Amino acid sequence: MTPLAARLYRRGDSTIRSILGMCQFVEISAILDMAQEMGRADVDAGCDIYSELAQLPAPLTAVEYCFEGTRSTLLCEQHGNEIHYSAFYEIEGSENPADFRFTTGFVLGTPMNTPITWANFEGEPGYETPNARMPEGDLRQRTARSTSLLLEKALCILNQPGLVERLPRPTDKRVIRESAKDRLSAPPTQWFQCKIRHGLHGTAGDQPGADTSPRPLHYVRKHFKPSVQKWIEGYWRGDIELGVHLKWYSPQPSRAG
Template sequence: MTPLAARLFRKGDEDTQRRLAAAQFFECTALTPLALEMRKADDAESGFSSSAQLPAPNTLIEIMLRGKRMAFFCQQHPEQGHVAVHAISDEGDRGIHIGWRATFTPGSGEVSIDEEYTTSKEREDAAYIGLIFIEKLLCIINQPGLVERRARDTDKRILREVKARDYEPASPKWHECHIRPGVHGSEGEDGGNHREHQLHYVRKHRKPSLGPDRWIDGYWRGNADLGIHFKHYVVHAPG
């Protein structure tokens, strides 16, 4: 389990422990700048990408942001077609903070935010922004060849406790995600030579030739060995 997930397991009740034992874990701190870049670049009107699928039905994504560990417990619900996300943060001496709960549907603009955890407009906005961030992380993880998953061993004390409590066997490995070195994106995507360009994001865009409301998902292309190029976007109000 990732660091915050292991802390949650030790402090959690039986239901929490069973849910965590059945999950796959991904530490994605190294992908955070890329996800934030995508969030800034893409048009919110395009909705959530159909590529934002979970690596496993129960997936915990963990990051370190501004010195704070945050975890997003995600569950795929094939029957309803949506992904449920539960945000949790480690507040240090103040303990673990239960944040927001919300769902989104890949390939659509459908969002549902649990009002029990979002008692103000500010917290509701934070939950929506958090959903978009998770969508972007999932798109990065799912882009072919872009991410290297480095296997790490789950704490043996947790594995022993899971076995002793007769829970579903926990995964003996969790994964630390990094950008894989080398060239990404096919040569045909822009007709150029990716080796001459840093890794950069091609924002989501409409393609009228495929239909009036057809969106092409954004993707990363270029040579990661040359570094990563982040753009500066200026958003203007319509009209």
């Protein structure tokens, strides 16, 4: 169970504990920059379709990450081509419990978002606002939409064959003890920290005369193909040992270890 999820478990009621006890847990902080790159590329390409590749690793999955000093856990559930999630935030270093913020979701293979339910000031479910009635540019709408886009792209990265390595980490022992004390179903004893697997990924140049010299890992963005009237999925290719090339940011080459 990831760090924030473990704190949610220890502070939560029997309902939240029951849900967390059935989840698979992944921590994706290391791939957030890549997910953002994919989201920006989709916007630039004019694509607002949620990829059908964005499948959850398990029907109930907790996706956790830290971004700009705030740790977030998205409790996700998949039904067919619909992914629904509840978002919890916690500012790092704060002694306050994690705040429930909103519940929403999206439909794979479409541009559709499910209605957004935001918490009220007491942290309980507040009001439900279908997208059609959200004021243009509303901060709540933009926050939920950007979180959905980030989640979708992270799932696409996780599901590209051979790209991501999932490193097992142990669940907080206090969670295991408390579940046994309360006679609840034992939660998973480990969670998975995600990172890009070392080595070469994707395919070489697929056009005649294409440059096949080694290149840093980079995103080949999705594009619309008129002959089949559909979007062709993008993917990551290149050598992670040479670093990751993002159009808006390029970190240093990775180091083995």
